[in-house]
Amino acid sequence: MKKGYLIALIVLAVLTLLSLALNGVVIYGLLKAQRIALDTLSDARAIVTSIDDATISYTVEVDQEIPVAATVPFYEEVSVPINTVLPVETTVVVPINLGVISYSLDVPINTIIPVDLEVTVPISKTVDVVTTVPLDLEVPIEIPLADTPLADYVEELDAALARLQARLERPFDRED
Secondary structure: OHHHHHHHHHHHHHHHHHHHHHHHHHHHHHHHHHHHHHHHHHHHHHHHHHHOOOEEEEEEEEEEEEEEEEEEEEEEEEEEEEEEEEEEEEEEEEEEEOOOOEEEEEEEEEEEEEEEEEEEEEEEEEEEEEEEEEEEEEEEEEEEHHHOOHHHHHHHHHHHHHHHHHHHHOOOOOOO
16 A cells, blocks of 8 residues: 555656646746736837827818809099190181171181090999819828827827736736
C-alpha cells in the first residue's frame, strides 16, 4: 500500500506542478493582454484628443444655371448741349399796299443764327430683364470640430476611455 500511496503522491505532485505552470502561463498571457489593451487605450485616447483640434474641410462645387426675371425702373435726366450754327437762306415776299396799288417786294434773307443752349431730356423707362445666369464656382467650407456638437461626444468618449484605462491599470481596486 505504501507503494501505491507513493505513486499517487508523485502523480499528484506532478499534476500540481503542471497546474501551477499552466496557471503561470495563463497569468502571463493575461498580463500581456492587459499591457496590449493599455497601450491600445493610450493610443485611442491620443487619437480622440487630437480629433478635438481637427477641422472638417469640404469644398462645395456649384455648377448650375439660375433664371433671373426682373423689372428694372430706369429714370435719368440727361443734359444735351447744343452748340451749332443754323444757316438761313430764303426769300421773303413782303406785300406793300400803297393805297392805289399793291405791290409785292421780294426780300432775300441770307444769314447765320448761332445756337448755344443746353436741353435737359428726361428718360423714364421700365426695362424687363429676363435671363439665365450660369453659376460655376467652388465654395470652400471649414468647420472647426470644437464648434460642433460632436466635441461633447469626443469629450465623453475620452472620459470613458480614461475610466477604462484606470480600471485596467488597477484591476483589484473596487469602485462599487
